[in-house]
Amino acid sequence: MIGLDFDGTLSPIVPDPAEAVIHPKAAEVLADLGSHVLAVVIVTGRPPATVLELGPGLSDVPGLVVLGHYGFERWEHGRVSAPPPPAGVPRTEAELPLLLDSLGVEGVTVEDKGRAVAVHTRRSPDPDGTLAKLREPLAKLAEKHSLVVEPGRYVLELRPPGMDKGQALSLFLAERVARSVLFAGDDLGDLAAYDAVEASNLPGVTVCSGSAEVTALAERADIVVDGPEGVVALLGELASAFSRP
Numbered sequence: 001m002i003g004l005d006f007d008g009t010l011s012p013i014v015p016d017p018a019e020a021v022i023h024p025k026a027a028e029v030l031a032d033l034g035s036h037v038l039a040v041v042i043v044t045g046r047p048p049a050t051v052l053e054l055g056p057g058l059s060d061v062p063g064l065v066v067l068g069h070y071g072f073e074r075w076e077h078g079r080v081s082a083p084p085p086p087a088g089v090p091r092t093e094a095e096l097p098l099l100l101d102s103l104g105v106e107g108v109t110v111e112d113k114g115r116a117v118a119v120h121t122r123r124s125p126d127p128d129g130t131l132a133k134l135r136e137p138l139a140k141l142a143e144k145h146s147l148v149v150e151p152g153r154y155v156l157e158l159r160p161p162g163m164d165k166g167q168a169l170s171l172f173l174a175e176r177v178a179r180s181v182l183f184a185g186d187d188l189g190d191l192a193a194y195d196a197v198e199a200s201n202l203p204g205v206t207v208c209s210g211s212a213e214v215t216a217l218a219e220r221a222d223i224v225v226d227g228p229e230g231v232v233a234l235l236g237e238l239a240s241a242f243s244r245p
């Protein structure tokens with residue numbers, strides 16, 4: 001079973017989340033790999049619909065499943081299944097502009113994800129300082145609306161509790177009765193999926209899509225490669241190995 005994160009793993013990090021198009025060779029490599037493994041699953045903080053928009057060709061990957069919103073939404077065979085969105089998200093979005101104004105932060109962008117809201121500082125003049133300034137007020141806002149804060153690469157995401165990439169991956173491994181697992185990720189939210197690989201007691205490999213921005217995964221991973229380019233090259237080698245007589 002092959003599990004993959006999306007942003008920073010299959011898709012190179014760019015300033016505007018709406019332009020984070022998948023690596024040009026990723027869909028082809030995954031289509032090849034998908035014909036050799038039990039399943040290919042993308043486990044991501046993005047909604048599945050966004051992953052498919054940013055990943056032309058992904059819907060042709062044999063047996064592909066996208067577990068979006070940290071596992072709350074599932075795309076499979078062209079359909080999305082999901083529980084109703086939490087009421088706290090629109091309330092949070094309504095309060096955000098005033099809060100951001102009151103903090104005097106510059107260059108902060110808000111990504112409305114429907115089931116969650118992501119507050120980005122990558123395009124701020126001081127991305128680290130702005131992120132630090134936002135942490136506490138956003139944690140309070142999230143708590144007020146029964147949401148949790150998911151920290152990532154210059155982003156604080158306010159999302160519903162009760163699911164993470166580890167739970168999503170564990171449930172999927174059990175459902176498919178997986179016999180082995182590889183998971184590749186780049187960001188803090190992917191550490192829970194590393195935990196799931198370890199807890200599964202299956203033959204497992206953790207891959208880090210390395211970057212200077214996040215080092216915690218490289219410290220734990222079995223294999224560290226250089227960003228999405230390295231991930232796609234690794235998956236390509238794996239697909240070729242399956243095809244060798």
Ligand SMILES: O=P(O)(O)OC[C@H]1O[C@H](O[C@H]2O[C@H](CO)[C@@H](O)[C@H](O)[C@H]2O)[C@H](O)[C@@H](O)[C@@H]1O
Binds near residue numbers: 007008012017020113
């Ligand atoms: O679980 P993932 O697939 O890794 O999604 C996590 C977050 O990724 C996106 O933000 C990140 O990528 C952006 C585009 O490259 C980049 O601009 C941003 O700085 C990164 O944090 C996405 O926009 C978020 O909604 C996801 O939660």
